[in-house]
Amino acid sequence: MTVDFRLGDDQRALQAGMRTLLAARYPREKLRAAVDAPPALDGAQGAPEAHGAADPGPDRKVWRALGEAGFFALRLAEKDGGSGLGLPEAVLLFEEAGRALLPGPLAATHLAAGLVPGAADGTRIVTALDGPGVAEHLTSSDAVLLLTSDTARLLPMEAGAGPRALRARPFRSVDPLTPLHRVDPPPPVCPGVIDTSADAARLRREAALLTAAQQLGSARGAITLAVSHARRRTQFGRPVGAFQAVQHLCAQMLVRTDLARASVYAASLTEDPAEIAAAKLLADSAAIRNARDCLQVHSGLGFTWEADIHLHLKRAWVRAFQWQSTEESEEFLANELLMDAAEENAPDVWWGTEGGENVLA
C-alpha cells in the first residue's frame, strides 16, 4: 500500500519538535505581548519614518531558534548543512507555524536558504517581493528576494534600508504583527541587486504552497478554538455546542479544512502547479472562513481584542494576497481544465440530445 497520507515516524517527530519549539519559544503570552505592544499597532499613525523605526520585526531569538532547529535549512542538501528533506516535511512545519500565528517572512527566508548567507541558520531575515505590490517586514529584513514570473533576484541590505532601496511606503497593516509596505515596480537595474540562477517559477510555487500550509494551520487552530469554546460556554442552559446551528458551523469548518489539508499535503508530494494552485485556493478560503465561523461561534466574546480569533482572520487576509491570490488561482485552474489532452476527442454523449447513454448515471 503506497497511497498514504499518514505521516511517517520521522515526520511525526519533526512535527512534534516544531510544536515543542513553538510552545517554548513562541507561546501565546509572547504572541499577545507582541500584539499588545503599542508601537506595532500605532506605528504608522505618525510619519512613515516613525513607523519604520517602530516596526519591531520578527523576534530574532525565535528566528535563530528556528534556524538552529533546521527550519530554514530543511530542504538543503546535507552537504550544504541542510536536512535534505522535502516539501512534505516543510509543509508540516509551516502548518505548525500558522497555527501558532508566528509572524515574519517565513516562506521567503526558507526559500532564500542557500541563496542568502545566514538565511539557513536564521541569523538573517529575508523577505520577498512578488512583482510590484506589497511586501511584509521590509524594514526589519536583511535582504529582499525580488521575483517576477521568470527572474529571481536578490537585494541584500543594511537593516532598515529596505524601504529606501525599493522606494516603498509603509502603511498601517490590518494585521498588527505583519508590517506592510507598498512598493513601486522595482527598477530593472537597481544598485546592489544580484541575479541568481534560481528557478523563479519554482520558488513562487513553493512559496504559494508554504503559505497555503500556514493558512491550513490557522484554519485548524480556529477549529480548536471554536470547539473548545462550544464545549465550555453555556447559553440557554446548555453548552452552545449542543445547539445544532453551532454544531453545523463547526462541522463545516472541519469539512473545508480537511479538503484543504488533503490538497496541501498532496501538492507537497506531487509539486504539480495545478495542485499547488488548488491548495492555495482552498487553504485561503478555509483560513478566512474558519476565522469568521469561529468568531460566530464565540459570539460577542470573540469580538474582543483579547481573543486570538481576529489575529487568525487578519493574518489570513494578508496571506490570501501573497504569492497567488484567489483570482489568480481560479484562473490558473480554469485554464488547466483546457489542457487535459485525454478529453480532447472524447465523445460528447452527455451534452448531445441523441442516444440514451448517460455517462454520469
Add this chain to the structure above:
Amino acid sequence: MTVDFRLGDDQRALQAGMRTLLAARYPREKLRAAVDAPPALDGAQGAPEAHGAADPGPDRKVWRALGEAGFFALRLAEKDGGSGLGLPEAVLLFEEAGRALLPGPLAATHLAAGLVPGAADGTRIVTALDGPGVAEHLTSSDAVLLLTSDTARLLPMEAGAGPRALRARPFRSVDPLTPLHRVDPPPPVCPGVIDTSADAARLRREAALLTAAQQLGSARGAITLAVSHARRRTQFGRPVGAFQAVQHLCAQMLVRTDLARASVYAASLTEDPAEIAAAKLLADSAAIRNARDCLQVHSGLGFTWEADIHLHLKRAWVRAFQWQSTEESEEFLANELLMDAAEENAPDVWWGTEGGENVLA
C-alpha cells in the same frame, strides 16, 4: 402616512378573487392530471412533429375564465374594456398564478391585450420571443409577440403554425407543463409580421416584472409546502420543524422571499428599470433556492414525481431565463451604480488614509 406596502381593500378583493378562481378552475388535481398526462412529458422523445402535435397547450377553459375575470385586460382603460388598473394589481394576480403553478404564456398574453384581438378576453393565447432563443407554448399559441430592444412586432398565426413560421425546433422541456422551442433569429422581414407602435423597452420591463411576480408566488408556495411538512413529519421522535437546522432552512426561505416581495411590489409602484431588474434578480433566486430548500426539508419524500416541489423548481429554472436573466440583471444593476449623479463629487474620505472622519461609523 403614505409609504404603505399594505394592500388596499380593492387589492385584497382582487387577490382573493384570483385565489378563488384558481381554486375552482385550476385546483391541484388539474395541475397533477396535466403533469401526469404522458404526452406532455414524452412528446419530444419521438420526432419533433410528434412533439408539436402532443403539446396540449394551456387549458383554454382556464384561459377564457381568466379573460372573463379581467386578468388579461386588467390594465387596459375602462373605455377599451379593461379595468384601468396598474402594475401593482397585475403583480398581485401574477403572484397567485405563480403560486398555483398555472402554466402558459401569461405575461405575453397580458401584454398583448390591446395589441392582439382576443388576447384581452382570453380567447387567444399569445406567446413571445425576446430576441432569438427559446419560446414557450409556441405550438399552441395564436400569435407571437416579437420583441427586440427597440421593436415590438406581432406574428398572428393559425394554431400550430408557430414553429414553421419562425423556423423553430421543439425540445423536451425540463418543465413538463412548459413546452419549449429553440428559435433561430427571426428574419427582419417575415411574411405576416405586423409592426406595432408599442414601446418595446416598456413591454420587456413589464414582462420581467410580471415574471418576477410569478417567481415570488412560487417562492411563497414553497414556504407553505416546507412549513406544513416540517410541522407534520416526525423523525427521531419529534417534528422535523423542531430541529434547528430545519428551522433555519425555513427561516432563510422567508428572508429571501420577503426581500423579493418588497422588491417586486416596490418596482410595480415605481416602474423604475433598476428596481425591476432587482425584483427579477431577487425573485429568480428566491424561487430557485426556495424550491431547493423545500426539497431538502422534505428529504426523500420531496424527491418523488408526486410531490409538487420539482414543478416549482423546474418552472423557476425556465422563468429565470425569460425576459431578464440573472447575468443581465446583475450587469444592469452594476452599471446603474455608475449613474448615481449625487455621488459624482462626493469626498472620498472613506477610502483615503487621511482624516479621522469615518463616514460609515
Add this chain to the structure above:
Amino acid sequence: MDLSGTEEEEAFRHGLRAWLRETLPKLPPRPPATDWPARRAFDCAWQRALYDAGYAGLHWPSDAGGRGAGPTQHLIFLEETERAGAPYVGANFVGLLHAGPTIAAEGTAAQRARWLPPILRGDEIWCQGFSEPEAGSDLAALRTRAVLDGDSYVVTGSKLWTSHAEVADWCELLVRTDPSAPKHRGITWLALPMDAPGVTVRPLRTLAGSDEFAEVFLDGVRVPVGNRVGAENDGWRVTMVTLAFERGTAFAGEVVACRRTLTRLARAARANGRWDDAVLRRRLGRLNAEFTALWRLTQWNVSEADHAARTGGSGVPGATGSVFKLRYSEARQELYEAAAGVLGPESLDAGRAWTADRLSSLSYTIAAGTSQIQRNVVAERILGLPRAW
C-alpha cells in the same frame, strides 16, 4: 400600496433639506474616535442643534416632549440626514432610541419629566447595561444582583459591551431582583447614575482596536427605588419595548449609507480598473439589488408598525425586524468583502477609515441577537414551527 409622499411629508422633507443645507457646512469636523470627551461634546452639540430646530425626538410622543411624528416621517428624517451626510446620533443613541422610548412608554410622569428633556436637548448621555459575560444572547441568564435595602437597590455584578460608558451620565440597567424566579422573570429595569460610588468603567478593546465599548463593574452600588422604571421583576417586559425598537427603524440610516458606499465602490472600481473584473462587477450589481430591497423592506416594516400604532397596536415592529436584520447584517458584511475586492492588497491598509468599518461589520451577525437566534425567532414566531428547545 403607495410609495408617494403626502403633501405634508414632502413639505417636511423639503424643510429638513433646507435646514440641513444651511446647518451642516457650519459644523466643525467630528473628533476622532480616540477622543471620547470631544466626541461627546460634538454629538451633544448636534443634538442640541436638532432640538433648537424642532427635530429632536421626532418620533417620540408629544407628551414626552417629542413631535409625535409617525414612523414614515421618522424614516424621511433618517433618510435625509444620511443622504446629506449629517452627523450620526453617536453618543445619544441609547438615550434617543432605547432608554428614552422605554421611559416614555413605561415611566411615571416624574420619571419622564426628569430624564426625557435632557435626552432631547443633548444634555445627558445614556448607556446600556444589558449584556453580561454569561448572558450574551441569553438575557435570561443575567446575574447582576440587586437587593432592596431601605429606599435603594444595592447592585453588584458586571456588564459587558456597554458603549459610551466612559462619557455617559446614566445607564439603563437590567438587574436580577428575584434569583428564584424562572428565566425571564425576576429582572428589574433601573436607571443607574454613572457617577454613583462603586461604578467602575474599564474600556473593552474590540478586534477593530477601538474602545467605544466598556465593561462596567458594579460593587454594592446604591440605586434609589425611584430610579426603577416599571414594576419590580417586570424588567424583561419593559426591556422588550427597547429591544423591539432596536429591530425597527434602527438600521434605516445605515441602509441608505450602504447604498452610497456601493455607488462609491463602483466609481472606485472604474477608476482603478477593477471594474473590468466581471466577478466583482456583478457582485456589486447584486448588492445593488439587495440594498434597494432592504430599503424597501425597511419602509414595509415601518408602514406595518405605523398602521399597527394607528389601529391601537403597539407600534413596535416584531419578528419582521428579525427578517430584515438577518439579511441586512450579512449583506453589509458582503459589501465590505466586495470593497476588499475593489481595493485588492490595498484593503490591508488599516489606516483607511473603511477598514474599521469592515472589522466592525463582523459583529453585525452577532450583536442584538445572533443570526442563529434570529432564525429561530423567524421560524417559531412568524412561520409557526414548533419550538426547538
Add this chain to the structure above:
Amino acid sequence: MDLSGTEEEEAFRHGLRAWLRETLPKLPPRPPATDWPARRAFDCAWQRALYDAGYAGLHWPSDAGGRGAGPTQHLIFLEETERAGAPYVGANFVGLLHAGPTIAAEGTAAQRARWLPPILRGDEIWCQGFSEPEAGSDLAALRTRAVLDGDSYVVTGSKLWTSHAEVADWCELLVRTDPSAPKHRGITWLALPMDAPGVTVRPLRTLAGSDEFAEVFLDGVRVPVGNRVGAENDGWRVTMVTLAFERGTAFAGEVVACRRTLTRLARAARANGRWDDAVLRRRLGRLNAEFTALWRLTQWNVSEADHAARTGGSGVPGATGSVFKLRYSEARQELYEAAAGVLGPESLDAGRAWTADRLSSLSYTIAAGTSQIQRNVVAERILGLPRAW
C-alpha cells in the same frame, strides 16, 4: 506520506488498462434506463466479464471469493475503469457493495457459499430494503414487522427507495423483530427472495421522471430463519457495516467522473463562447480545485481504512466518510449549476442526458443521510461536541 504506486500496484494498473482497452470496444451499448430487464442483462454480462478476468470482488476477502485486495488497489480499479469509460456497477451495486460485504463479514459459511458466488459471477441481483415512509434518515423508526412463526419470519410492511427492485432476485431487508426494544435495538437483517408470495413491487417515479426506484410492499411474506444474517435483534450493528461501507470508496468513481465532466464543460464553454464570462470561468476553476481535493480526500480516507484494516481495525471508514460526503454532494450539485451556466437556456432541454444527472444530483444532499444529519455526525463523532438531542 506517499502518493507513488508500488511496483505491484503499477503492474495491476497496467494489466487492468490493457484488459479494458481490449474488452471495452467489444461491448454493446448500454440499454436505455427505460428497459430494466435489458439493463440487468447488460450489467450482469459486464460483471461476468470482470469475473472471468479475475476482477470481480477485488476488495472482498479471499475466503469470500474475492481477491483480498487492499482499498488502494480497489481505488485504482475504480479510477481506471471510470477513466476508461467502462460500464458502471449498475444493478450489481447493492450486491457487490452492500449486501455482499455484509454477508462476507457476518454470514455463516453456508450463507456465504449460497449468496456470494452468484453476486461475483453476476448471476443474482440484490436490492436494498432499508428506507420506509416513516424512517428516512431515522432508521430507528422503521416499522416493517417480522414475527417468528415456526422456521420462518412472517414479514409485513413496506419499503421505499428500493433501487432495481423490479429486476432483483434478493433484497437485504431490515425488519423490526422486537417492537418493545428501544430505538436501534430490535432490528433484524434478512435476505428476502423477491419472488416470495406477498411481495409486491411498485415503481416509484422520481422528480427526474425515471423509475429506477420502487416501493416494495410486504404482506405476510414468509422468510426462512436461515435467511437471517447475524443474530435476531442485532440487525442494526450488522447494517452499520453496510452503511459505513457506503461512505467509503463508494464515490471514488464518481469523483473521477466529475473531474472528466468539468473538463468537458470547459471545452464546451470555450466552444460556445461562454468561456469569456469570468464569473463562469472562475467558478469552473474553483470546482477544479474542489474535485482535485475530493479525489485526494478519497485517497486519504482509503489509506486510513487500509491502515486500520492492516493493524487489526475494522477497515471500515467512519465519520470521515461524512466529511467527504458533505462536500462531495454539494460540489456535485454546484457542478451541474455550472453546467447550466455553460448551456444557458439550452440547459432547459430535458432530452440531453445531463439533465437527468442534474435532477438526480438533487438527492445527493439527502440520500444515505441528509447533510443536516451528516453535520451532526461530524460535530459529535469527530469534533466531540455534546449531543444535540
